[in-house]
Amino acid sequence: MSLLLAVDVGNTNVVLGIFDLTQGPDAPLICSWRLATSRERTVDEYGLSALALMRHRGIEASQIKHVAISCVVPPLHPILMALSKTYFGVEAFYVEPGVKTGVKVLIDNPAELGADRLVNAVAGIEKYGAPLIVVDFGTATTFDVVNAKKEYLGGLITPGVKISAEALFQRASRLPRVEIAEPERLVGRNTVQAMQAGIFYGYIGMVDGILQRLLEECPEAQVVATGGLGRVMAPHIPRIQHVSPDLTLDGLRILWLRNQGGRRPA
Structure with missing residues (x-):
């Protein structure tokens, strides 16, 4: 094997x-x-x-x-x-600058593009075609945009939902830490419920609002979600069409095959 x-x-x-x-x-x-x-x-x-x-x-x-x-x-x-x-x-x-990806990177300095974002773009194109928008719910939530020519145009980076929640806990001394999960109701009847609803639906609103603007510029794009909280958030964001938790791993497999497993100089 x-x-x-x-x-x-x-x-x-x-x-x-x-x-x-x-x-x-x-x-x-x-x-x-x-x-x-x-x-x-x-x-x-x-x-x-x-x-x-x-x-x-x-x-x-x-x-x-x-x-x-x-x-x-x-x-x-x-x-x-x-x-x-x-x-x-x-x-x-x-995965570093110089590996064969099949994707032309059009940002100002391609060397500064995070490896995970490039890998996600490669896997997303392979699985869903182009144009494409990848939303990665990680430590930061990133939005990556690929046009119909399979060119990486750039994207957006926002604080991840856990970072956002942590800032709230740290700066508001009387607010407890709460689990990031779908709340039982929109209007909380106590502090914990209110915080859960605010964090969860507030973040969904932010992501959905960004996607609305991106799709106005790239209306034919497929939208795929990945990352640790992708499966939790995506069902509540209608503009997300696909959920692929293993997108980055798939991208690593694809890139390894394209480069025949050879390691580039560091």
């Missing part, structure tokens, strides 16, 4: 996914896991965590023949590259 380990490193979570390459270019995602992102973890801590999760699903390190990494946390770049070599014996394919 030839398996690809895809690693998406975000500011909040490290997401691991396993693809079975023996099933062809459309290899399915066998399983995935989320770890908390920590800049203090060592190569061994990440490596042992990955091995334990894999063995729980009957996967051995020797079955991992390739590793593809997308990382937006620079201090973890050498950690994850070392993990690939130390625990799986392979040089990782790393």
Whole structure:
């Protein structure tokens, strides 16, 4: 069995996914896991965590023949590259400027584009076509726009819903922390209910309002949601047509195939 380990490193979570390459270019995602992102973890801590999760699903390190990494946390770049070599014996394919993507990036400085946003655009085009808008509900919520020519035009970055809620908790001393979830009612009858409704529906209104403006400029675009809270938020935002929780992992698989698994110089 030839398996690809895809690693998406975000500011909040490290997401691991396993693809079975023996099933062809459309290899399915066998399983995935989320770890908390920590800049203090060592190569061994990440490596042992990955091995334990894999063995729980009957996967051995020797079955991992390739590793593809997308990382937006620079201090973890050498950690994850070392993990690939130390625990799986392979040089990782790393998404960085210069890799073959098939997408022309038209922003002012393409080198500053987050790897996850580029990977999402690649996967979104592959799965849903272009034009396209990708909404990623992560630490920040990002909106990425691709035109009908499959050119990446740019996007928007907003504070994620958890960041927004945390600011409210910190700045209003009498307000408690609450779970971010769909509230039971719109009009809260106590402080917790009022906060849940305000955070949840306020954020939905913000996302929906941005999408309305984007679709006025790009009316034919497909809208896809991904990220940790994508499945929670998307059902309440009618302009979102697709929900793809594993979009970034799929993008890593696609990019690895397009680059034949070769690692570009750092």
